[in-house]
Amino acid sequence: MTFTYEPNRIFHNDTEGRTLAEVTFPAVNENTVNINHTFVDDSLRGQGVASQLLEAAAAQIARDGKQVIPTCSYAVKWFEKHPEYQDILAKPE
Numbered sequence: 001m002t003f004t005y006e007p008n009r010i011f012h013n014d015t016e017g018r019t020l021a022e023v024t025f026p027a028v029n030e031n032t033v034n035i036n037h038t039f040v041d042d043s044l045r046g047q048g049v050a051s052q053l054l055e056a057a058a059a060q061i062a063r064d065g066k067q068v069i070p071t072c073s074y075a076v077k078w079f080e081k082h083p084e085y086q087d088i089l090a091k092p093e
Helices: 049-063 073-081 083-088
Strands: 004-006 009-013 019-024 027-029 032-035 037-040 067-070
Touching: 009 049, 019 049, 032 049, 037 049, 049 067, 049 073, 049 083, 067 073
Parallel strands: 032 067
Antiparallel strands: 004 009, 009 019, 019 037, 027 032
């Protein structure tokens, strides 16, 4: 699956322009983003698309040298299962 990358958003649209999968991570401040939304259309469920989105987002956030606060319930669980990305989690203040 091919994802489109925008600042603070990674998504996949179908050929008609409908968003079928998306993760958003708006800026909290200049060094931190909040993964606040993950969406996968029913037609793609069960194929690991949400995990692929989170992997892409985490990799992008790491490349950008930023920290992340996951507030989306899926993102919270995803980070618990992926210790390789614990270093980008924002530390509680």
